[in-house]
Amino acid sequence: MLTWLRLLSDWIWQDRLWFPAGLGWANLKDRDGQVFAKGRDLWVIFPIAVCFLIIRQIFERTVAVQLASLLRVREKPRVRAAPNTTLESYFCNASKFPSQSSVEELTKQSACSVRQVQRWFRRRRNQERPSQIKKFREACWRFTFYVLAFIAGLGALIDKPWFYDMEEMWNGFPTLPLLPSQYWYYMIELGFYISLLFSVATDVKRKDFKEQIVHHVATILLISFSWLVNYIRAGTLIMLVHDASDYLLESAKMFNYAGWRKTCNYIFILFAAVFILTRLVILPFWIIHTTWVYPLTLYPPFFGFYFFNGLLFVLQCLHIFWAGLILRMAIKFLPGNIEPSPEPYTTYVV
Secondary structure, eight states, X not given: OHHHHHHHHHHHTOHHHHSOTTOOGGGGXXXXXXXXXXXXXXXXXXXHHHHHHHHHHHHHHTHHHHHHHHTTOOOOOOOOOOOOHHHHHHHHHTOSSOOHXXXXXXHHHHTOOHHHHHHHHHHHHHHHSOOHHHHHHHHHHHHHHHHHHHHHHHHHHTTOHHHHOGGGGGTTTTOOOOOHHHHHHHHHHHHHHHHHHHHTTTSOOOTTHHHHHHHHHHHHHHHHHHHHTXXXXXXXXXXXXXXXXXXXXXXXXXXXXXXXXXXXXXXXXHHHHHHHHIIIIIIIIIIIHHHHTGGGGTSOOOHHHHHHHHHHHHHHHHHHXXXXXXXXXXXXXXXXXXXOOSTTTOSOOO
16 A cells, blocks of 8 residues: 555656656755755644634734724624524524525414514524624734735845846746745745635635635645745745735725725725736736746746646636626725625635
């Protein structure tokens, strides 16, 4: 069994799959004082993820709560559904949205009128909705991480030549020495996304829940793969582009929960502009162009080339999906239109 696993591992990680012809894992061995990324480095992301979960709990119960009080985040009174064993059993075990025929059947079982049953289910569903404080705390935590990650990423890249000339990300590939700033940028970003996967069961459930999961998995695979095969320069640029707009969305959510609608709307419009610029212009036409088109002038295509760009295209499809929702909301914020809350559509954009 171990022999088969070893053979399978050797086949999966063979040089010709992940590197251009004539290059391979031997090129990524440390030498002459130069350190390169290694697969075993990624084990550290799991304790980092656990640390993030612990820090998040402390942050949300202290800093976020105090900030919510400062911004006067208030809960709207909710009328609780009266205790009813029959209706509660149906709500928990069958459906939260009973059909008309089910409502009529429940009226006979519970000795309530049709209107009373419908009102009970409406109130019971309302009880399940997360509180404003919970949503504010979650948005506050993400805002704090994203703004710090963006500042740190910008600081790590601002003096690098590939920040200004993206073709430089392939200069010397794959023998690109690992910098300490790149190491920590990668490990912290990966640890954060792993922590989001761990907490997805307890976070506020939103309308794009499935898209969240796809995004988290694709992002983790993309970042991890770029680390393994030393696409680190491209990876840091991709992470920076994603961090550039996320903190604006989370801050807009925070002001929305606090009832500062005009401030929320202005920030949301700014977020929409930055999102469109970074996700639909810079990422596809600069970064993906440099990872998809330019390498073909240097090397023949190989499996790792297709795999990396395939993950980028998955993310790009999600960006287009979210951009459509964002534009619908941004148009409604224009003068003369109704000013809705951004919550229904801009649930999670990264």
